[in-house]
Structure formats: structure tokens, C-alpha cells
Amino acid sequence: MLLPEALRQGAVDLSERESRWNYALVGSALGVWDHNHRLGTRFYSDTWKTMRGMAPEEDADGDYEAWISLIHPDDRAFVIKAVDGQNAGDPAYQIFEYRERHRDGRWIWIECRGAVVEWDADGTPTRVVGTDTDITARKEAEERLAHMSRRLDLALDISDIGVFEADIAGGTVEWDDRLLAIYGISITERTTVNETWMSLIHPDDSQRVSDTIAAAVETSSDFHHEFRIIRHDGAERVIRAKGAFFTDGDGCQRLIGANWDVTEEVRLNAELQRAKDLAEARNQELEAAKESIEHLALHDYLTGLPNRRYLDRMLEERAQVCRTGELTLAVLHIDLDRFKQINDTLGHRAGDAMLKHAATVLRQSVRASDFVARIGGDEFVVLCTINVTPKKISNLAERIIAELCRPIRYENHDCRFGASIGIATGSGPSLDAKQLLLNADIALYRAKSAGRNRHEFFSTDARRRIIASKRLADDILIGLERGEFVPVYQPQFHARTLDIAGVETLARWQHREHGLLTPDRFLSTAEDINVVAAIDALILEQALADRKLWEKDGITIPKIAVNVSSRRLDDPNLGKKLRALKIQPGTVSFELLESISLDDCDDAVIANLRQLRRLGIDIEIDDFGTGHASIVSLLKLSPKTLKIDRELIRMLPQSSDQRKLVRSIIEIGRSLNILVTAEGVETMDHVRILGDLGCDMLQGYALARPMPGDQIPSFIRAASWRHADGGTQRVHRKQRAPIDAQLSNKSL
DSSP states (O other): OOOHHHHHHHHHHHHHHHHHHHHHHHHTTOEEEEEETTTTEEEEOHHHHHTTTOOTTSOOOOOHHHHHHTBOTTTHHHHHHHHHHHHTTOGGGSEEEEEEEOTTSOEEEEEEEEEEEEEOTTSOEEEEEEEEEEOHHHHHHHHHHHHHHHHHHHHHHHHTEEEEEEETTTTEEEEOHHHHHHHTOOGGGGGGHHHHHHHHBOHHHHHHHHHHHHHHHHHTOOEEEEEEEEOTTSOEEEEEEEEEEEEOTTSOEEEEEEEEEOHHHHHHHHHHHHHHHHHHHTHHHHHHHHHHHHHHHHBOTTTOOBOHHHHHHHHHHHHHHHHHSSOEEEEEEEEEESHHHHHHHHOHHHHHHHHHHHHHHHHHHSOTTSEEEEEETTEEEEEEEESOOHHHHHHHHHHHHHHHTSOEEETTEEEOOEEEEEEEEEOSTTOOHHHHHHHHHHHHHHHHHTTSSOEEEOOHHHHHHHHHHHHHHHHHHHHHHHTOEEEEEEEEEETTTOOEEEEEEEEEEEETTTEEEOGGGTHHHHHHTTOHHHHHHHHHHHHHHHHHHHHHTTOOOSOEEEEOOHHHHTOTTHHHHHHHHTOOTTSEEEEEETTSOSTTOOHHHHHHHHHHHHTTOEEEEEEETSSOOOHHHHHHHOOSEEEEOHHHHTTTTTOHHHHHHHHHHHHHHHHTTOEEEEOOOOSHHHHHHHHHHTOSEEOSTTTOOOBOGGGHHHHHHHTGGGGTTTTOOOOOHHHHHHHHHHHHHHHO
């Protein structure tokens, strides 16, 4: 019988053992469970609850169906079978793994260990106790390892790399299937793979390979080499191998290595080397060709001078020198005068000879340090980078002009041409090379405008004028788009009756800033940008529209005269455009300036003049007496009217010679059946004298000034011109009939 003290000590020992057991369980992260079927109780430890996301104080009711619903669908059937086997005491199911849904929604892996610990009298299990362990981290690590292994196998398969592993102490070598395939070794030879491998190495490489491996084994150092093999099928392949030593977990030294077939790579490298050798063999020839190409890219093929591309490079280089130093950069822009005439008369071969001569003159006229370039056509540029004065540059320009003006003998012809030179200079940190070249171009424009065969220095005034001209050109184009060009009309009168004979249509520009501008403000620039014909067409269309408005207002204007430029007469589509306007025959006349060379009209002009007659459009010669229309050209052109220039009319009251000259023109017109109109009729004396001289029609401020189209009806109704001389104007009724007859005949 145990003594009370012994009993107490035994209870203490039991409590301590239980406490240690509990601590061990907590520290081991094992979740303990206990199913007592006899008592109908189920116990789950705090760790068991925690690993599932439950709170330690939470009650786990052990509901079997609820627990089964948390099992992963793919594992559920297996778990039911495993639990049944474990409850029956089947050793095969004492340990099994499955996935269970955590409280936070993720899946965790559980390793379940369980065993029957109590049976009833008939041997039926009544109590099962076990532990659950969260092995999710282990499973993820295994999956990562398996994934890495799959990736490695895939990489090795893709790259056709074979792997071997050797036990140095044991003298055994293991090859994988890829390595066997590389060497063409069959499965039956796997047992003697080391001997087979040595027999496959090319005889010329065998000793070197053996020495490499022996040295690596002796020093336990990594190696990398390349050798040839001759497989059993006779194929010669090139193998590249790498090996590295390591110590395994048992402390044994092992060698792991990789072999791969580089035959195609070696073959390709050999071909590349042969190509490289061939390229190097041709290197000298290619270098020479490169130098030739670079020279052609930077030089003019005809003269051998540097071209525009080379000029741009040198211009910036010379400018940089002048920005940082005390030197001045001078740019001379040279354009050959009368060069086109040589090309047109003697041909392009002669022109080429002149360009070569000009290049030689420029080279000989400048210093060796100066830069000469041909930038296109008959234009050249010289760059001088020295401490120059305007006088020195001027002397250089004069010397070049003098040399270029000397006659050149070409195929028994003396060819003469000259040169115009524009000069611009600059220095200092703010030097702008591109602007300097532009300034020289502006100066060249001034030199050519001033008479050619001369040089001009750039000035800011010239630049301002060019900028203003450019702005004016832009404004003209905008004005055309906006319809700012409008007609005004100056009435024309029969000299004998002072009845309205027609109106001359004059172009005006209703400028949005400067008001109404006359042609002297814009015509020259319009000619430069080739829009005079467009202005003529616009004015004609508006004049036709105004004439229709006058007719609706009860005013009939017998004829409207409009100016036509020489460029419009060259337009091959002029007839088509005029037919589209549906002009009533006999109501419109085109005024041609006498300064247009009527003797040298080309085929296009002659054809257009014929079309004008077919359309019923009359032709008038404007400013007659100031140009160069000959009697022959008048006969060929057969105009309806001549308009005597105002300069011949102005001095009629004071000069008998002028009256004789005007009378002669009127008589020439009458003899050729051509009507004569006098412009510049400024006084009533002009009206009287011209009537006495037999002039047909009058136009001038004495009778009417130019006016907008909407003022024409009121002007005609007022007839104020008939009283301009205070009632002293006499109408020569006796001479009116012949005049009317003449007009009638001309209409026919």
C-alpha cells in the first residue's frame, strides 16, 4: 500500500510529465485531436484550431459533415476513405495528406497522423488519437522545386545540353539521356559509358582532353574545353564541355558537367572567319571606294569644287573659329551674269566650259586658306576667314569680276559673261553662320538689281526691304484668298458727242490695314510671285457681274475694257476659262500693253488672240507710243482700238509738235480702220483739241475719275461731265455721222 507521501509525489510527477508533454506539443506546432467513440467526445488542441484560422477559445464541435465540406473537392473522396481506414486501425492510413479550406479562404495542406489507442471487448476500435500538421510551406517548396526541375529539364531539352555526374573516389559516371544521344551511345552501352566515351574522342584531340581532365581532377578546379568526336555512325561532331567539382552531403567529392554539340556554331564561325578574311583582303579597295564616295558626296562633279553640303559644314566650322577669336568671316555669294544666254545659244557643253573656267578663276583669285564652293547652277560662294577690312574684300570682289568679264574662246566663239557678288561679314560670339549666308544672298540680289557686273555689301536697309517685299507677297496671296482685289471704273467718252462709250476696269486692292491701294503699290511684287494673271481673272469676273447689275438698274454700258497680262496670254487654258464666263460678244475688250512684244508673240499667244476674236472679245493696244509696236505687228494683230499714252497727250495745249504727232497716230489708226482713244485727258482744252484732231474716244480726269461700280449709275444719270466747261463744249454734229459709221463698221 502506497504511503500518502508516495502518492503525492506520484501525482506531482504525473503533472510535470503532462505539462512537459503539453509544452512539447505547443512547441512542435502539432495540432492534437482525440476522438473517443465510446464516450462520444471529440477534443481539438489550440494549435489544431489556430492552423485552420480558428480562435483558441472557439469551440470546435467536430461535426463530420461540416469538416468534410471544407476538404478540397479533388481530395474529398480520398480523405473519406483514409479516415475510415484510420478509424478501423488500417496501418496504410495512419499518415495521409490533403487540402483543407482555411478561414481566410485559402487552401492549406494538412498532414494527418492517427492511430487507434483503445478497443472494446470484441476488438472494435473505440478511441483514435492523432496530430495534424500544417505542411503548406513544405508543399509550396516542393512545388517550387518541382517547377524548377521541370524548367531545368525543359531548358536542357531545348538547348540539347547533356549532363553527367561523376563520383571521383568511386570512379563511376552517370550520363543522362540527352548526353547519350549527343554521343550516339545506345542504352546497352550505358554500363561501359566511360570507356565508350574515350573511344569516341577524335585521335588528334584525345591526349589533350585526357590531360585537361586529369589536371582538373588533381587540382579540383573547374574546366572548359572543346574537342571533336567520331560517333559510331561516322559523323564527326564538335563538343563543348564544362565541368565543376563539389562535395556532396556525405563528404564525397563529385564532378558535375555539361556537354553540348557546337558543330554548326563552329562551322558558322569558320564561315564568318572566311568572310572576315575576304573582307579584310578587300579592305584597301573598299577604303579607296569610300574616299571616292565621300569626295563625290561633298564635291561638285563638274568643277571639282566643294558643293553646298560641304559649304554648310565649313561655314559652321569657320564661324566657330571667328566666334572664339578676333577674326572676321566674310561670305561672297557670286552669280554669273548672262550665263543663261550662253547655255541657250551655244548649248550646255559651252555652259559647262564656262562653269569650269569660273571655278578656275575663283581658285586663282583667292588664297589657299580660303574656301570656294559651287552651290548650284551658276552660283558660287567664297569664305574668307581673316582679319579683313571692307576695302580688302571689295578689292577681291573687283578682281574676281574683272577676271570673269574677260572673253573666253570656245569653238571659235568669244563667250562673254560677268558676275554679280553679294558680300556679308560677321564676327564675335553672336555670329550666325546661316544668317550670314542669307545676308550675302540679299546683297547679291541688290547687286543684280543695280545693274549686274558689280558687288554690293549687305545692309540692314536692304534686308528690311526684302522682308517688306516678302510680307507684301504674303499679303497679296492672302488678299486673293479673301477676295480683296476689286475693280474701279473710269468712263470713256465719244470725243464728238461726249456720250458714254464704255469703261476701263482698273484693279485696286482693298487692303485690310492700308485701305484702297493702286497697282503701283503691289503690281511689281504680284508679277514676281506670278499672280497677275489671277488678279486679272478676278477683276474680269467682278466687272462682268457689275455690268449685269448696271443693266438691271437701267444703265447700259456699251463695253468694258480690262487689262490682260502677258502671262495670262500664255495660258493654254485661257479660251476654256473665258468660255465658262459666257461673255456676250462685243461687250468686253482686252487691253494689251504696248510694252508686250507684239512682234515676237509665240504660238500660244497667237492662238489665244484668235480665240478672243472667236469669242467676240475685242483687242486694244494700251499706252501706244511708249513701247515697241510696229506697223507690221498692228497689221498682224488688227486691234479694235489704240490708246494713246497720257505722256503724248499731256503737252497738247502747249506743243504744236505734240499735236502733229497725235494727229499722225490718229491718221494711222484711221488708215488701218482702228479706233483711237486718248488717255490722260486732264482739261477741257484737251477735250477740245482732241476732238478737233479727230480722236474717237476720250478718257481722263477732265471728264470722269475712276469710281466704284455702285457709283456708275448715278454718275451717268447726272451727266455732270457735259457741263464741265461751263456750257462752252460744242458737239461737232457734222462729223458725228462718219464716226458713228466707223463704229458701226468696226462692230461688223
